[in-house]
Amino acid sequence: MSLSRREFVKLCTATVAGLGVSQMFHPAIVQAMKEGAKKTPVIWIQGQGCTGCSVSLLNTVHPSIKEVLLDIISLEYHPTVMASEGEMALEHMYEIANKFAGKFFLVVEGAIPRAANGKYCIVGEMGDREITMLELTEELGKKAHAVLAVGACACFNAGIPGAAGNLTRAASVQTIFNEKGIKTPVVNIPGCPPHPDWMVGTIAYALAHGIPELDENGRPVMFYGENIHENCPYLKYADEGTMCETFTQKEGCRMELGCKGPNAYADCFKRRWNNGVNWCIENALCIGCVEPGFPDEMSPFYEG
Ligand code: FSX
Ligand code: SF4
Ligand code: SF4
16 A cells, blocks of 8 residues: 555554554554564664763653563664673674674664774774774674664764764765665664654664655654644744744744754654653754754754
8 A cells, every 4th residue: 555645644643552652653663563573683883972862762661661672672782781891792793793694773873983094983892903983884784684874973964973073074874885885775863862762663663564665865754754843833823923032932933043943854743752741842942953954054053
């Protein structure tokens, strides 16, 4: 069955009762989580980032991080959450990558520096040899079934490490792949950091059903298919010209304070953050963290 973008996005928010996972997920994701997509290993590596993407992942509520790690994905390597470390952890990672070559999913968090032969980001040592993020991305990227680039830093122009003044020549996964002629498909899951549902949902969907429909920026349509401004609860104020002059003013649109919602595509307006407690525009404004031009083209974040 072929669905229009609108129908697909509508499906993504279908209410699926009684499964213990977010009601904001596409039924196919709910099913994948319920069944557990554990057979396919996931290797998660980190380059130039703040670990905010991993911290955001740990904040997943429906399902909980315990369910994600024990029931949904088979996470074989993750520098922040794994108990193992050093050469033992690296050996396990290489073993999984070789044993499941062409089958495992690689998650890349953070940017990949190219200057100084990648020496700005050393991610491990084997014997006396330093392993760079650049080398690891290339080596594992070639072997992976697909790569999920999580966070603004791993996508597009490499987010904050790739912003003006980028001395390390930080680059995204797709940029590295283009330069090295690596054909492995890349799914971009931007955001600084991305919402936990965007990461968990995309991983679960990809494990069970393959790569989801992507937009022209390589982002899953199911999470990044709608414009924030067009769906913003403050749109009525924008239409009538009622503008906020301060963030403490609750009645009014944040456009004159610098809101980038008109140029941002993500479902934050209905998914909300922190287990639905609030979201950026409720307390401040949208800085367009999911867009290819973030952060340079979204700067200054605040105006007025
Ligand atoms: Fe980047 Fe991840 Fe921004 Fe941080 O590590 S997406 S700096 S919130 O979290 O890579
Ligand atoms: Fe649009 Fe931002 Fe105003 Fe909402 S607050 S209506 S997203 S400009
Ligand atoms: Fe990023 Fe804007 Fe969504 Fe906030 S509202 S997470 S700044 S896209």
